[in-house]
Amino acid sequence: MTLAGARERRVRTGGVELCVAEWGDPAAQPTVVLVHGYPDSKEVWSEVAGRLAERFHVVLYDVRGHGRSTAPRPLRGGFTLEKLTDDFLAVVDAVSPDRPVHLVGHDWGSVQAWEFTTVERTRGRIASFTSMSGPSLDHFGHWIKKRVSRPTPRKVGQLLGQGAKSWYVYLLHTPVLPELAWRGPLGRQWPKILRRLERIPAGDYPTSSLPRDAANGAWLYRDNIRPRLGRPRGDAYAHAPVQLITPLGDAYLSERLYDELEQWAPRLVRRTLPAKHWIPRTRPDQVAAWITEFVTSTEGGRPEPAVSGPHAGRFGGQLVLVTGAGSGIGRATAFAFAEAGARVVAVDRDAESAARTAELSRLAGAPEAWAETVDVSDEQAMEQLAAKVAAEYGVVDVLVNNAGIGLSGSFLDTTVEDWRNVLDVNLWGVIHGCRLFGKQMADRGQGGHIVNTASAAAYLPSKALPAYSTSKAAVLMLSECLRAELAGQGIGVSAICPGFVNTAITSTARFTGVDAEEEKRRRKRSARLYGLRNYPPEKVAEAVVRAVVRNQAVVPVTVEARGGRLMSRFAPRALRAIARMEPPL
Structure with missing residues (x-):
């Protein structure tokens, strides 16, 4: 997505000429102004702007000395926050003279925008502000002073930690060397550095003006850092609602x-957001979704997210795919993520059930929800699903491999076909999901999380569940292995191990070695026993969400699952004795 189709104009202010690009109708749509950081130009926003332009009047501009805007002469003293505020006011007066604008900033664009949002002369011109990866220098100055004046081990550690992260700031204050580096080898290698460290995809960013932009932009630091950190303003209060997006x-x-x-x-x-610094390029769907929600809610008179659950700040706008989402634990899990504001892909082999889950997910709070029909045991169908999801919805942030079937009966009564059916769904379905969607997460390079639904049966032997228990034990070990392999790429893996949960699996489970009448009787009895236990799937869904938030490895959910887990470690002989007992069927 490029800046093609944008209207371009020049705005003159303070001896410089700013290049401004815009889409949409300011008279009919709210105006969103995106301010870029260092060493960027307005093209850093191209992916986000294209998505926002569907609903808003979107404005980008090259900060003075960057992109196609001219630089002040002399450079020294030409990049103060006061002059950057003059530029901002000139732009918004040109593009939205009669209505306040919704401001979005990243990196130094956010540092500037904090100034715009806290000085008195912009009051009434800003409707809301979304900040990403750039603090107010005034707030930062007070943060430092508070920790220096009243030091504790924790506060000193915070100062040293941020001091280490700010290594580049010291270098940019040295004379001449930053300019030589940016106009020389660093400028040539910067696109490769971004792709390697941040996994930024190739495209229209960075632009060919990068070496000059970075050299000029060094004065952002020199003109502002020392004065503001040393003498921070005491009145730097935001006069508009603020949305803070923090890449973890x-x-x-x-x-x-x-x-x-x-x-x-x-x-x-x-x-x-579990991502790195350059989220306008690496997570444009997420960023655009949050901006849209915040702007829309502010325009509606409520500057808070429409979704305000306990995990809305963690999952809002993220893409979550759940298999086996047509009922039971899968449907409850889809709802749990929807209530946290995630975009949901509900996958099930029953098209009607998947569609119903998607519809209810939207009602529960998901900004978008889609239904997909697939048999998870079908390798080609899963490959087609993965390609479609990536092309139409984006890379999945959280994958929940939940689809499964039940099978009960002795080993000698279990046919090869029975084994094939249960392993195809319970194990191969998980393998297909992890392989296909996990690779997309790894290729993106921004982390993610995989949740595999195992079972307490994974570590509780039973003479009645040899095939089912084997499939779930394999899922548990697969999850442990994947967790070790993918940890270095920021991808967490969790295995959820429920016990007796009141879901529809009891009505669809198969019983080997018995006739149809006896199988029907056993299904009814199993359903009644699970109903008496009455542990709701919603509690398992809550455990799934917590497992992602806390990056937990193995999560036994019910009392019997937790007790069985302890016994498997500390009293395995007792478990083996219990396994010989006849099941209550």
Whole structure:
């Protein structure tokens, strides 16, 4: 997605000429202004802008000295926050003279935008502000002073941690060397560095103006860092609602910088994202979804997310795919992520059930939800599903391999076909999901999470469940192996091990070695026993969400599952004795 189709204009202010690109109708749509960071140009926003342009009047501009905007002369003193505020006001007066704008900033664009949102002369011109990877220098200055004046081991550790992350700031204050590096080898290698470290896909970014932009932009640091950190303003309060999006893997900024932000931005919405620094390029779907939600809610008079569950800041806008989502644990899990604001792909072999789950997920809070029909045991069908999801919805952030079938009966009564059926769904279905969607997560390079539904039967031997228990034990070990392999790529893997949960699996489970009448009787009895236990699938869904948030390895859910897990470790002989007992059927 490029800037093709944008209207371009020039805005003159303070001796410079700014290049401004815009889409949409300012008279009919809210205006969203995107401000880029360092060493970027407005093209860093191209993926996000294209998505926002479907609903808003979108404006990008090259900050002075960057992209196709001219640089001040002399450079020294030409990049102060006061002059950057003049530029911003000139742009918004040109593109939206009669209505306040919704402001979005990344990196130094966010540093500037904090200034715009907290100075008195912009009051009434900003409807909302979304901040990404760039603190207010005034807030940062107060943060430092608070820790220096009242040091504790924890506060000193925070100072040292952020000091280490800010190594590049010291280098940019040295004379001449940054300019030589950017106009020389660093400028030539920067696109490769971004692709290697941040996994930024190739495209229209960075532009050919990068070496000049980076050399000029060094004055952003020199003109502002020391004055503001040394003498931070005491009145830097936000006069508009603020949405803070914090990438948890940001190599340059600590999460702790925002610990006291509520005192400066009382109307604050926090979001976190398991990603690195350049999220406008690596997570455009997520970023655009959160901006859209925040702008829409602010325009509607409620500057808080429409979804406000306990994990809305963690999963809002993320893409979650759940297999076996047509009923039971799968449907409850889809709803749990929908309530947290995630976009949901409900997958089931029953098309009608999948469609119903998607419909209810939208009602539960999912900004978008889709139904897909597939048999998880079908390798080619799963490959087609993975390709379609990546092309139409994006790379999955959370994969829940939940589809499964039940099978009961002695080993000698279990046919080869029975074994093939249960392993194809319970094990191969999980393998297909992990292989296909896990590879997409790894290729993206921004982490993710895989949840595999195993069972307490994975570690509780039973003479009545040899095939089912074997399939679930394999899922458990597969999850442990994958967790070790993918940890270095920021991809978590969890195995969920429920016990007796009241779902429809009892009505579809097969019983080997008996006739149809006896199988029907056993199904009814199993359903009655599970109903008496009455452990709801919603509690398993809650455990799934917690497992992702906490990155837990193995999660026994029910009391019997937790007790069985302990016995498998500390009293295996007792479990083997229990396994010889006849089941209550």
